[in-house]
Amino acid sequence: MHFKRLGLPLIVLAGLVGVPAASLAAEPDNTMVISLKDGDVTIALRPDLAPKHVEQIKTLVREGAYNNVAFHRVIDGFMAQTGDVEFGDLEDGYSAERSGTGGSQLPDIPAEFSEEHFVRGTVGMARAQNPDSANSQFFIMFAPNPGLDGQYTIVGTVESGMEAVDKIKKGDPAANGLVNGPDRMIKVRIVGDGN
Template identity: 45%
Template sequence: MKLLALPLFAFALLAAKPAPVEAPSVLPINAPAEVVANPANKLMLQLSNGGTVVIELRPDAAPNHVARIQTLVRQGFYDGTIFHRVIPGFMAQGGDPTGTGEGGSKLPDLKAEFNSLPHLRGTVAAARAEPEDSANSQFYIMFGPKGSLDHNYTVFGRVISGMDVVDRIAPGEPPAAPTKIVHASLGDGSAPAAAAVPPAAQAPAPAPAQGSTPGN
């Protein structure tokens, strides 16, 4: 499946008046106590830039998207993937095993779970193609607020630790030396153990030759 670049589609949303969208029920910005108490709702991303990002997942807002992330993490799917589209001040997008922005997992695409959680600094949401029900494995992390994306993408979490690490993700579309997810794990430990990686191998890999995205 060929995914449209997130910023390209976001621009389309601004350029054309979107169809009216029914506002979802308002969810609390902070996760409910039962969500916080479940260690499986903590996603840790160990990055090749030397830091770890901790994301609090929100199954109360997007249960199917959170379940998908947890499933893929437990399979080791994200280990070794890169952030292939990183726009300073906007967002960092990753989760594509091909590193091109056009790939996903072998699992079926997900039905949209648009909700009231806003796009703020640290928001984590599902990237998708133009069809609403086309999210699969790709996600993005917001560097700053962007209200025009609210209710048009499925927000499923927020960074609660390591935003300084997110800020250090290599920029580019694609980056010349992309930042890599060395290892993704959940707070309950239900993920493959991280392999021992020699320091030289932890250096960001060069961008794949076919990494350019449509619209560039």
């Protein structure tokens, strides 16, 4: 079914058997673009792995909730975390002290752990101690980290723009990656919405 929508000839499909779903381009409705100061980052969202998490992210994107939200925690060689729409909006209600502790007006989401691995470019949902506490915050991996496998929900994979992710301002290693004067997601959109 997925291949038919792509319009690929059957002979090509035979060569794709066993190719992980993440390596195939996402449909426009599941493609998120984050505009950063150094360029756009295109993310293939993975409703096949985490349908509830992906739906919540798409709802927040469509509300404009992620626009101007800080990368409040960025650890070199590990990950860049963002998505606190409650306290992280650099143009409306930003709090350096509270950024990273908030969520959204939507309810928390039960964990949707998978067998996928946290590698460079993986997008995962941040959460508190409770596995069912993810809400709006997410992180993009700079490097593999097998310790996160099966412990955090994977919601997507960076398809292009990792060079822009690599340039996100890093935080203080002594302060668990807290960023002073953080970079932001300038604008976030879903490709299928045409905006």
